[in-house]
Amino acid sequence: MNAESLDILQRGDEEAVCSVLDEFNRKHAKSFAFPDQTPEVKQKLLAAVMRWLESKASSKTYSSCLQTVRIISRDKSGLDTLMTTDLLATLVQHSGLGSYSKGEVITKQEGDPSVMLEAQKCLCNIIFNSPAAQRVCSGNGCVEGIIQRLKTYKDPALRHEVKFFDMRLLFLLTALCADIRPKLRNDLHGFTYLIEVLDLTLRSVADEDKSMSDQEVELCSEILKILFNLTVTIDRDNMDEEEEAHFLRLVSVLHELLVCDVASKDKREELHSHTVNLLTNMPRESYEELLTPLNEGAVGGAENKDVEYDGKNMEAIVTLMDFLDKRLDVPKQSMKEGLAPILHCLCEICRANRSIRKFCRMKVLPYLGGDDVMRLPEEGPTIRNKVCKLFTCLVPEVKDLAADFLFVLCKESVARFVKYTGYGNAAGLLAQRGLLCGGCGADYSSESDESETEEYSQLRDSINPITGRWELERPDPMAEMSDEQKEYEAMKLVNKLDKLQRAGIVQPSRVGEDGKPHPVEHILELVEGSGPAEPPGATGNPDTD
Numbered sequence: 001m002n003a004e005s006l007d008i009l010q011r012g013d014e015e016a017v018c019s020v021l022d023e024f025n026r027k028h029a030k031s032f033a034f035p036d037q038t039p040e041v042k043q044k045l046l047a048a049v050m051r052w053l054e055s056k057a058s059s060k061t062y063s064s065c066l067q068t069v070r071i072i073s074r075d076k077s078g079l080d081t082l083m084t085t086d087l088l089a090t091l092v093q094h095s096g097l098g099s100y101s102k103g104e105v106i107t108k109q110e111g112d113p114s115v116m117l118e119a120q121k122c123l124c125n126i127i128f129n130s131p132a133a134q135r136v137c138s139g140n141g142c143v144e145g146i147i148q149r150l151k152t153y154k155d156p157a158l159r160h161e162v163k164f165f166d167m168r169l170l171f172l173l174t175a176l177c178a179d180i181r182p183k184l185r186n187d188l189h190g191f192t193y194l195i196e197v198l199d200l201t202l203r204s205v206a207d208e209d210k211s212m213s214d215q216e217v218e219l220c221s222e223i224l225k226i227l228f229n230l231t232v233t234i235d236r237d238n239m240d241e242e243e244e245a246h247f248l249r250l251v252s253v254l255h256e257l258l259v260c261d262v263a264s265k266d267k268r269e270e271l272h273s274h275t276v277n278l279l280t281n282m283p284r285e286s287y288e289e290l291l292t293p294l295n296e297g298a299v300g301g302a303e304n305k306d307v308e309y310d311g312k313n314m315e316a317i318v319t320l321m322d323f324l325d326k327r328l329d330v331p332k333q334s335m336k337e338g339l340a341p342i343l344h345c346l347c348e349i350c351r352a353n354r355s356i357r358k359f360c361r362m363k364v365l366p367y368l369g370g371d372d373v374m375r376l377p378e379e380g381p382t383i384r385n386k387v388c389k390l391f392t393c394l395v396p397e398v399k400d401l402a403a404d405f406l407f408v409l410c411k412e413s414v415a416r417f418v419k420y421t422g423y424g425n426a427a428g429l430l431a432q433r434g435l436l437c438g439g440c441g442a443d444y445s446s447e448s449d450e451s452e453t454e455e456y457s458q459l460r461d462s463i464n465p466i467t468g469r470w471e472l473e474r475p476d477p478m479a480e481m482s483d484e485q486k487e488y489e490a491m492k493l494v495n496k497l498d499k500l501q502r503a504g505i506v507q508p509s510r511v512g513e514d515g516k517p518h519p520v521e522h523i524l525e526l527v528e529g530s531g532p533a534e535p536p537g538a539t540g541n542p543d544t545d
Helices: 003-011 014-027 039-053 059-072 085-094 097-101 113-129 131-137 142-150 160-176 180-187 190-207 214-231 241-259 265-279 284-290 302-307 315-327 332-352 354-364 383-392 396-409 414-421 423-432 454-462 483-502 523-527
Strands: 509-511 517-519
Touching: 003 014, 003 039, 014 039, 014 059, 039 059, 039 085, 059 085, 059 113, 085 097, 085 113, 085 131, 097 142, 113 131, 113 160, 131 160, 142 160, 142 180, 142 190, 160 180, 160 214, 180 190, 180 214, 190 214, 190 241, 214 241, 214 265, 241 265, 241 284, 241 315, 265 315, 265 332, 284 332, 302 315, 315 332, 315 354, 315 383, 332 354, 332 396, 354 383, 354 396, 383 396, 383 414, 383 423, 396 414, 396 423, 414 423, 483 523
Parallel strands: none
Antiparallel strands: 509 517
């Protein structure tokens, strides 16, 4: 922006100003930094733009000015000083939120929608890039204006884009300004209004008997992200009756989002992803709302037996399991983002609800047959195989959650966990929880039934408990050795392990009384005292559910 152009912005008429701004906007349409523009030039440019935004001008002039502000706000350098309180207040007014924040009763949205959208986009950029702007917009009526306009979302004249950027603004504010969450949740009743918008969208889809459109999914996804921010710090163990009722209603709405039909497969994946994230914040008692009686819908008959269990409609749980199955095939570089939320969600749900846990166990850990033990637990196409493979994942969050998920499905029984995963795979979780000597991690219902097929029972004695796979009996390599030869080979092994320990390559440990591994100073300490003679679960009665 040269001196001549700045002079036109300061002294020129409306047409000349629009021409200069439009040229600047075209030139920098894809720019995110302006190294050739000094802070003084930027300040003069914004001052000129501010003068036009505060005056009576055409919608075209407003749009051109706002586009310039939006482009300048992409660059974080010096943004805190450039974006003044007055400029932010002007943007709030042009976004249509100013009147709402004053408590005025508005039945029809006034103003040019394109101007409102540009102002909303400016606010999104500025709030994202400027901590100072975040603090200002937390208290300048922006939040109150969004909540008031939220009440009018059933008005068909209100454009989808306006709703979407309202929610994008609210998401950024709740994500970046934790202080406004209690205010939004309690004082402004935002939690209730946001749930109502989700419910309104679902009822609209049901009444018109149609699939959820991409625009509706986008709006719902933004609302789910806001609700996640509002619930992430709530103490789920200490809630009053009103809060419990809100959560029960919310999980009921989340159930509907999981089972509703979505026009686009990609958008369906997006909707389910945000739903899963929010479910991890819900209190344990509310997960019952994910299940519905069989007589409350179209589910029933022989063709729907896959979603029927324990007298309940498990359609939402089937959706979650399908979502997990798809995410198990994500590329390694996105494992944490793709797998951790759904694994965490299923751990919480299965730990909280017996019916859901038993249903998921039936899907993930069905009764073992002969074919299941002919290969390693981590080899194969089933969910069990894929989850077991994650036990050696290099992403700690995914590795731990994968093990925890199967452990919960096994009712935290060490013997059963080892049976389905092999002791080698199970050792990491068992060591963390002090269960290397066996035992059970938690109390579960005692009702049970047999969990083995006849084929498995016949092969059980030949299954290697370390690998979890059936193996041919091998000859004992020490069967024909003398005692002196055996002692010689044992000492060779001790010496090699000692060298590895001294080099810091391995750290030999022994299982202590707390069931956890404890390092030893010398390898010979391993032969002093006694540890478990064999991995827990290697022998004994077949486990039951």
